[in-house]
Amino acid sequence: xxQGAQTAAGNSPAAAAVDPLLDVDGVTLQYKTxxxxxxxxxxxGFKVYPADRFVLLGPSGCGxxxxxxxxxxxxxxxxxxxxxxxxxxxxxxxxxxxxxxEFDQLLPWKTVxxxxxFALMNGGKCKTQSEADEIAMEYIxxxxxxxxxxxxxxxxxxxxxxxxxxxxxxxxxxxxxxxDEPFAALDALTRRxxxxxxxxxxxxxxxxxxxxxxxxxxxxxxGSRILVLSPHPGQVKAELNAHHLNHDNTADPxxxxxxxxxxxxxxxxxxxxxxxxAGQGDQ
Amino acid sequence: MSTLPQTVVRPEFEADDLxxxxxxxxxxxxxxxxxxxxxxxxxxxxILVALMLAWEIYTxxxxxxxxxxxxxxxxxxxxxxxxxxxxxxxxIKNSISVLLTGYAIGLVIATLLTxxxxxxxxxxxxxxxxxxxxxxLPAIALxxxxxxxxxxxxxxxxxxxxxSVIWPVALNAHTGFMGVSETQRMVGRNYGLRGVMYVxxxxxxxAFPSILMGLKIGWAYAWRTLIAAELVFGGAIADTSGEQSGxxxxxxxxxxxxxxxxxxxAGLFTVILVGVIVESLIxxxxxxxxxxxxxxxxx
Amino acid sequence: xxxxxxLAEPVxxxxxxxxxxxxxxxxxxxxxxxxxxxxxxxNGVRKAVILLGLVGLxxxxxxxxxxEPLMFPSFVFSLKxxxxxxxxxxxxxxxxxxxxxxxxxYGAGMAIAAVxxxxxxxxxxxxxxxxxxxxxxxPLPSIAMxxxxxxxxxxxxxxxxxVLVHAVLWxxxxxxxxxxxxxxxxxxxxxxxxxxxxxxxxxxILVPAALPSxxxxxKVGWAFAWRTLIGAELVFGASSGSGxxxxxxxxxxxxxxxxxxxAGLFMVILIGITIENLLFRNIELRTVARWGMQR
Numbered sequence: 104x105x106q107g108a109q110t111a112a113g114n115s116p117a118a119a120a121v122d123p124l125l126d127v128d129g130v131t132l133q134y135k136t137x138x139x140x141x142x143x144x145x146x147x148g149f150k151v152y153p154a155d156r157f158v159l160l161g162p163s164g165c166g167x168x169x170x171x172x173x174x175x176x177x178x179x180x181x182x183x184x185x186x187x188x189x190x191x192x193x194x195x196x197x198x199x200x201x202x203x204x205e206f207d208q209l210l211p212w213k214t215v216x217x218x219x220x221f222a223l224m225n226g227g228k229c230k231t232q233s234e235a236d237e238i239a240m241e242y243i244x245x246x247x248x249x250x251x252x253x254x255x256x257x258x259x260x261x262x263x264x265x266x267x268x269x270x271x272x273x274x275x276x277x278x279x280x281x282x283d284e285p286f287a288a289l290d291a292l293t294r295r296x297x298x299x300x301x302x303x304x305x306x307x308x309x310x311x312x313x314x315x316x317x318x319x320x321x322x323x324x325x326g327s328r329i330l331v332l333s334p335h336p337g338q339v340k341a342e343l344n345a346h347h348l349n350h351d352n353t354a355d356p357x358x359x360x361x362x363x364x365x366x367x368x369x370x371x372x373x374x375x376x377x378x379x380x381a382g383q384g385d386q
Numbered sequence: 387m388s389t390l391p392q393t394v395v396r397p398e399f400e401a402d403d404l405x406x407x408x409x410x411x412x413x414x415x416x417x418x419x420x421x422x423x424x425x426x427x428x429x430x431x432x433i434l435v436a437l438m439l440a441w442e443i444y445t446x447x448x449x450x451x452x453x454x455x456x457x458x459x460x461x462x463x464x465x466x467x468x469x470x471x472x473x474x475x476x477x478i479k480n481s482i483s484v485l486l487t488g489y490a491i492g493l494v495i496a497t498l499l500t501x502x503x504x505x506x507x508x509x510x511x512x513x514x515x516x517x518x519x520x521x522x523l524p525a526i527a528l529x530x531x532x533x534x535x536x537x538x539x540x541x542x543x544x545x546x547x548x549x550s551v552i553w554p555v556a557l558n559a560h561t562g563f564m565g566v567s568e569t570q571r572m573v574g575r576n577y578g579l580r581g582v583m584y585v586x587x588x589x590x591x592x593a594f595p596s597i598l599m600g601l602k603i604g605w606a607y608a609w610r611t612l613i614a615a616e617l618v619f620g621g622a623i624a625d626t627s628g629e630q631s632g633x634x635x636x637x638x639x640x641x642x643x644x645x646x647x648x649x650x651x652a653g654l655f656t657v658i659l660v661g662v663i664v665e666s667l668i669x670x671x672x673x674x675x676x677x678x679x680x681x682x683x684x685x
Numbered sequence: 686x687x688x689x690x691x692l693a694e695p696v697x698x699x700x701x702x703x704x705x706x707x708x709x710x711x712x713x714x715x716x717x718x719x720x721x722x723x724x725x726x727x728n729g730v731r732k733a734v735i736l737l738g739l740v741g742l743x744x745x746x747x748x749x750x751x752x753e754p755l756m757f758p759s760f761v762f763s764l765k766x767x768x769x770x771x772x773x774x775x776x777x778x779x780x781x782x783x784x785x786x787x788x789x790x791y792g793a794g795m796a797i798a799a800v801x802x803x804x805x806x807x808x809x810x811x812x813x814x815x816x817x818x819x820x821x822x823x824p825l826p827s828i829a830m831x832x833x834x835x836x837x838x839x840x841x842x843x844x845x846x847x848v849l850v851h852a853v854l855w856x857x858x859x860x861x862x863x864x865x866x867x868x869x870x871x872x873x874x875x876x877x878x879x880x881x882x883x884x885x886x887x888x889x890i891l892v893p894a895a896l897p898s899x900x901x902x903x904k905v906g907w908a909f910a911w912r913t914l915i916g917a918e919l920v921f922g923a924s925s926g927s928g929x930x931x932x933x934x935x936x937x938x939x940x941x942x943x944x945x946x947x948a949g950l951f952m953v954i955l956i957g958i959t960i961e962n963l964l965f966r967n968i969e970l971r972t973v974a975r976w977g978m979q980r
Contacts, residue, residue, distance in 0.1 A: 614920070
C-alpha cells in the first residue's frame with residue numbers, strides 16, 4: 104500500500120539526488136524558567152526530505168517539542184543552524200504551519216470555515232475571499248467536516264477540532280507541516296482513526312510532515328523515518344526507517360521487533376542501572 | 387501518483403555513546419542581576435520613584451503656578467503636616483467608621499436577601515427583579531432623598547452606602563450559589579451534609595470566587611459613594627456632628643475651597659492610600675489564601 | 686488463622702433476558718402541566734407580577750396612610766411628574782446633556798486606554814507602568830478628582846469629561862491588559878505562525894481572544910462613569926450653567942419637589958437598564974456568548 108516508499112526504496116541512491124527540505128545541524132536550544140536556564144537539546148542534527156513523515160520520538164524532557172518550536176521559528180538556537188530550503192529560519196512564518204496538541208488552537212471567535220480562510224488570507228496564500236472560501240471548503244471535505252463549516256469551535260468534539268486544525272494547516276500547503284503531539288489529548292479510538300485519516304491524506308498529496316510524539320507505536324505507524332532522542336538534554340540516539348510500517352502490520356514480527364528495539368534504546372540506561380543493582384544484590 | 391514527491395529512503399543511523407557528548411550547562415541558575423530585573427516590585431518601585439522625580443523637576447523647571455500643580459515636595463510636606471498637626475487622621479477614622487458601618491449592615495441585609503433567594507424560586511425572582519432595577523441606580527443619587535428622610539448626618543450617608551453594597555453583593559452571591567455544580571452538590575449530600583453545614587461547608591466555598599467578587603465590587607462602590615457624599619454634603623454633615631469634623635472627602639473639598647492646593651493633593655494621596663490598602667492588602671490576601679490556593683482563579 | 690474472616694463468595698445465578706419491554710409501562714410517563722403552572726413558569730410573567738406588586742405596595746402605602754407627598758410622594762404622582770417634565774419641561778434636554786457628556790468621556794477614556802494598553806503589550810516598561818498606574822488610580826474614586834479638574838479646566842463640560850475619562854480609563858486598561866496577558870500561548874503562536882505582527886496581531890488575535898475581559902472592563906468602566914457623572918452633576922452641575930440629569934434631581938430636592946427627585950431616579954434607572962441589559966447584553970450575546978467564551 105505504501106507505493107511511494109516502495110519505488111523510492113527501489114533506487115535507494117536517490118538520497119543523494121534530492122536536496123533535503125529541512126536541514127537541522129548541530130542545534131542547541133535553551134530556554135529560561137523563573138530560576139533556571141535549561142538546555143533542552145544539545146547539538147541535534149537531522150535532515151528532512153520532501154514527502155518524509157519525519158517523527159521526533161522520545162520520552163518527556165528530550166526537548167522534542169522545543170525542537171519543533173525551533174523549526175517553527177519561535178526560538179533561536181544558541182549554536183548550530185536550521186535551514187529550510189537552504190534559507191536560515193529566523194522567525195515564524197506560514198511556510199511552516201504548526202498543529203498543536205491543545206484544543207484551543209482554533210480561534211474561538213471564528214467558525215470552522217473562517218478559521219481556515221483566516222489562515223489563508225493572513226498567511227498570504229489567497230488574495231480574495233472567494234478564492235479562500237473555495238480552498239477552505241475543499242479541505243473541510245477532505246477531513247470529512249462538511250455540514251460543520253459554519254459551526255463555532257466550542258460546539259465541536261476534540262477529534263473534530265483537531266481535524267479542523269489539520270485541515271487549516273494543510274490548506275496552507277506549507278513546505279513542511281509541523282505537528283506537536285496532535286493526537287495526544289484524544290481518546291484511544293479517535294486517535295487511531297485520526298492516524299489512519301492522516302495517512303490517507305498523505306497518500307493524496309505526499310506532503311512533508313515533522314511529527315512529534317512520545318508513543319513508540321504512533322511513531323512507527325505514522326512515521327516514515329524516526330529520530331530517537333535521549334532525555335536531559337535531548338541528543339540524537341538513532342535515526343530509523345519505518346516507511347514500511349502502518350496499522351495493517353502492527354502484529355507483524357518486524358513491527359514488534361522494531362518497537363522493542365526503540366524501547367530498549369530509550370530505556371537502556373534504566374535497564375543498565377537495574378542490572379547493576381541486581382548484580383550487587385547477588386554478591 | 388507519479389508526479390507526487392516520493393519518500394527518500396536513507397540508511398539508518400545509531401549514535402554510539404551519548405555520555406561523552408553531554409556537557410555541563412544542562413540547567414544553569416540565572417544570575418543575580420537577571421533575577422533582580424525580573425522582580426516585579428523592583429521594576430515598579432523604580433517607575434514610581436522616576437515619576438515623582440519627573441513631577442518635582444517639571445514643577446521646578448517650568449515654574450507652573452502652585453495653584454495649578456504644586457511641587458511634589460510641597461505635597462509631601464502638606465501630607466506630613468496634616469497627618470501630624472491637622473485632623474487628617476481623625477478624618478480618616480471618621481470616613482472609615484461610616485464606611486464600615488454601612489458595609490457591615492449592607493452585608494447582613496444582602497445575606498438575608500440571598501438566603502431567601504436561594505430557598506425559594508419566588509425569592510430568587512424578587513432578588514433578580516430588585517437588582518436589575520436598583521443596581522444601575524448610582525447610590526449617590528439617593529443622597530438627596532436620604533437627607534430628606536434622615537436629615538443631615540451620618541445616618542443619611544450610611545443609608546446610601548447600604549444601597550451601594552447590598553445589590554452587587556446579593557447579586558454576585560446569588561449567581562455564585564446558582565452556579566455551584568450539580569456534581570459538587572451531590573457529593574456534599576452523599577457525605578451527609580445537611581442544612582447549615584451544607585451551606586457553610588459546601589455551598590459557600592464552592593461559590594466563593596463569585597461571593598468575593600461581589601464583596602470587592604460592593605467595596606468599590608461604597609468607597610466611591612462615601613467620597614462623593616462627603617464632597618457634596620460633607621460640610622453640612624460635619625457641621626451637625628460638632629467637633630467631629632467630616633471625612634476625607636470633606637478634607638479635599640474644604641482645602642480646594644481655601645485654595646490650599648498642596649493639601650488637596652495630600653488628601654487625594656490619602657484616598658489612594660486607603661484604597662490601595664483595602665484592595666491590595668485585604669482583598670488580595672483573602673484571594674491568595676482562598677480561591678487562588680484552591681486553584682479556582684488563575685494567576 | 687482463627688482471626689481471618691471468611692470471605693463472601695459470589696453467588697452464581699441463572700441468566701435472564703427480558704423479552705417484552707414495550708408492553709411494560711403503565712400510566713403516565715409525562716404529565717401535562719396545567720395552564721396556570723405553565724404561565725407561572727415564564728420568567729417574565731413572574732417578574733412583571735413582582736414589579737406590579739411592589740408598585741402597588743408603594744401606591745397603597747402612600748395613599749392609604751395619607752403620607753406627606755413632600756416626604757414620600759405616591760407612585761402615580763411621581764410618574765405623572767416624570768411624563769410631564771419629559772414632554773412639557775426641559776428634562777429631556779437635561780437627559781441629552783448627561784448622555785452627551787457621558788459619550789465624550791467614555792469615548793475619550795476608551796481611546797486613551799487603547800493607546801496605553803498598546804504600549805503595555807509592546808514593552809515591559811509599558812506593562813509595568815499600566816500595572817502600577819491602575820493599582821494606584823483604580824481605587825481613587827474619580828469624583829475626588831473633580832476639585833482638581835475644576836481648578837485645571839474651570840467650571841464646565843471639560844471638567845466633567847476629565848473626571849469621566851479617569852473613571853473609564855483605569856477600569857478598561859486594567860481589564861484589557863490582564864486579558865491580553867492571559868491569552869493562551871497556543872493562540873499567540875498560531876497568530877505568529879500566519880505571519881501576524883504588531884497592530885494586526887493585536888487586532889486580529891489579542892482583542893478577540895481577550896474580549897470577555899475587555900467586556901468586563903467596559904462594563905465596570907460604564908458603571909463607574911455613570912455613578913461619577915450623576916455624582917458630579919449633583920455637586921457641581923449647577924455651576925456649569927446647563928445641568929444634566931443629576932442636576933435635575935438636586936434642583937428638585939432643593940425646591941422640596943420630592944416627586945421630581947423620584948422622577949429623576951426613574952430616568953436614571955431607565956437609562957441604566959437600557960445600557961446594561963440592552964446594549965452590553967446584546968454585544969455579549971453576539972460575541973463572547975456565541976463563541977462559547979463566556980465564563
